[in-house]
Amino acid sequence: MGDQVRRNMPLFPMGIVMQLTELSARQIRYYEENKLITPARSEGNRRLFSFNDVDRLLEIKSLLERGVNLAGIREVFEMRERGMQPLHPYYRKEPTEAELHNHLKKELYQAGRYGKASLIQGELSRFFN
Amino acid sequence: MGDQVRRNMPLFPMGIVMQLTELSARQIRYYEENKLITPARSEGNRRLFSFNDVDRLLEIKSLLERGVNLAGIREVFEMRERGMQPLHPYYRKEPTEAELHNHLKKELYQAGRYGKASLIQGELSRFFN
DNA sequence: AAATAAATGTAAGGATTCCTAACATTTATT
DNA sequence: AATAAATGTTAGGAATCCTTACATTTATTT
Incomplete structure (x- = not known):
């Protein structure tokens, strides 16, 4: 339990995360804009990323x-949070039904391969122990 | 071996390290001035601390x-680096002989107690796994 | 093929964080 | 009391990051 706390501690500034993930600041901010990550902020409004944030960015990449x-x-990500059960169309909101689900399925289908393994392709935290 | 690499990665900016250690920037810089830590620097000359740096700071504190x-x-710290053998006066340089050794011994003597355990009192890295 | 949308690049202006250097203060040692 | 050690504080400047807006590239749709 304290583990999740640690992995969510706001630690890294933008510059470091850019190096760690090899993503541009623009990309990282855009992903946040799209609710894929939610880094904390310093008092002065600077982004502070946690291990989990970095992990997520690596996965996004x-x-x-x-x-x-x-x-x-x-x-x-939503699937994972809801406990791995794929969303059923019945529970979907407005814009879709099976479409999105199928779309996703199709996308993921041809993706069952290896990542680029740019350096770390999973959990950054596991990198530090 | 790659472990030491990771623990030496420059990751944290001053502000975060201040929070993590509850030390002032002045203190941290002063310890660096006295060769107790040697944080890396960004291209723009900003200090970037590693896990090892933070660990050291906590130990210094x-x-x-x-x-x-x-x-x-x-x-x-020097003792530790030289493999735990306490320095013998014979090998000392100029300013001292047994003095410093005794001084240190005396200092450490009355110190065989518990630390404040402010939050983490050992290895920060062990905090993240 | 043209239009639209998604993803990323780039630039400007401003705010935050950090830097060094210098001097002041507090605490301990001589 | 004087000196030294450790830390505080301030000033001026530089680096990093912020948001916003517009441009470009790439993919999708009509």
């Missing part, structure tokens, strides 16, 4: 490289 | 709270 778009990635 | 002065802490 990996999925993007596999051709999944941001909407798809959002789905993946 | 703990030793200071136990009454050890900076010279004593320097000795402790």
Whole structure:
């Protein structure tokens, strides 16, 4: 339990995360804009990223490289949060039904391969122990 | 081996390290001035601290709270680096002989107690796994 | 193929964080 | 009391990051 706390501690500034993930500031901010990450902020409004944030960014990058778009990635994350059960159309809100689900399925289908393994392609935290 | 690499990665800016250690910027810079830590620098000359740096700072703080002065802490660190063998007066340079050794010994003597355990009193890295 | 949308680049202006240097203060040692 | 050690405080300047807006590239849709 304290583990999640630690992994969520706001620690890294933008510059470091850019190096760690090899993403541009623009990309990182755009992903935040799209609710894929929610880094903390300093008193002066600067982003402070946690291990979990960095992990997420690495995963986002990996999925993007596999051709999944941001909407798809959002789905993946939501699925994970809801406990791995894929969303049923019945529970969907407004804009879709099976479409999005199928779309995602299709996207993920041809993605069952290896990531680029740019350096770390999973959990950054596991990198530090 | 890659472990040491990771623990030496420059990751944290001054502000975060201040929070993590509850030390002032002045203190941290002063300890660097006295060769107790050697944080990396960004291209723009900003300090970037590693896990090892933070660990060291926490240890410095703990030793200071136990009454050890900076010279004593320097000795402790040197001893550790040289493989735990306490320095023999014979090998000392110029300014001292048994004095410093005794001084240190005396300092450490009344210090065989518990630290304040401000939050983390050992290895920060162990905090993240 | 043209239009639209998604993802990223780039630039400007401003705010925050950090830097060094210098001097002041507090605490301990001589 | 004088000196030294450790820390505080302030000033001026530089680096990093912020948001906003517009441009470009790439993919999708009509």
